[in-house]
Amino acid sequence: MQQHQIQVLFDEYQDSSSLNQEDAALLEAAREAIHLSYAPYSKFQVGAAARLSNGVILKGSNQENASFPAGLCAERVLLSICSSLYPGIPVIDMAISYFNQLGASNRPISPCGVCRQSLSEYETLVNHQIRLILGGSTGKIIVIEKATDLLPLAFTSADMK
Ligand code: THU
Numbered sequence: 001m002q003q004h005q006i007q008v009l010f011d012e013y014q015d016s017s018s019l020n021q022e023d024a025a026l027l028e029a030a031r032e033a034i035h036l037s038y039a040p041y042s043k044f045q046v047g048a049a050a051r052l053s054n055g056v057i058l059k060g061s062n063q064e065n066a067s068f069p070a071g072l073c074a075e076r077v078l079l080s081i082c083s084s085l086y087p088g089i090p091v092i093d094m095a096i097s098y099f100n101q102l103g104a105s106n107r108p109i110s111p112c113g114v115c116r117q118s119l120s121e122y123e124t125l126v127n128h129q130i131r132l133i134l135g136g137s138t139g140k141i142i143v144i145e146k147a148t149d150l151l152p153l154a155f156t157s158a159d160m161k
Helices: 021-036 074-085 113-126
Strands: 010-013 044-052 057-061 091-100 131-135 141-144
Touching: 021 044, 021 057, 021 091, 021 131, 044 074, 057 074, 074 091, 074 113, 091 113
Parallel strands: 091 131
Antiparallel strands: 010 141, 044 057, 044 091, 131 141
16 A cells, blocks of 8 residues: 655735735736626625736636526636637636625635636646636735646546547
C-alpha cells in the first residue's frame, strides 16, 4: 500500500488594494458583473470576469430558473461566453465575486463542484491553466494558481482514451 498526499497552495491578500493592478481590475470587472446576475430565487448574486490571452476581458453572472436545476452558475455562463466568442483562446485569469442579499458578502467563495469540472475541461481544451482570483464584495482575497488545484484526481477526457 502506498499513501499519497495532495497539497493546495493559495495566496491570501487582506483586500483588493493589496492586489496588483491587473488582478484588481479583473476583480472589479467581476464585481461589476454581479449587477447582471439573475438570482430571484437564491438572492445570491455572483459575477465572474475572465482575462483572455489576447487581453480581452469578458464577464458572466449566474442565471437562475424557476426550474432550479436549469439555473447556471456565473463561472459556467462565463466559460460558455469565452468559448463562443473566442474559441480556442486561453483564459489566463478568472475573478469571481458575489453579493448575498440575505447575508454577508465579505469573504471569498470558491467555485462549486460542477464549475470545477467545467473549469478543468476548459483548461484541457485550450491547454492552459486558469488562475483564480476569489473575493467577496469586500474583505480578503485568495488567489489559486490553477482551477484544477481545486479538483484533485479530476476525471478528464484522458480517462476515456
Ligand atoms: N453560484 C455561482 O454562480 N457560482 C458559485 O461559485 C457558487 C454558486 C450561484 C448558483 C446559484 O444561482 C446561487 O449562486 C446560489 O447557489
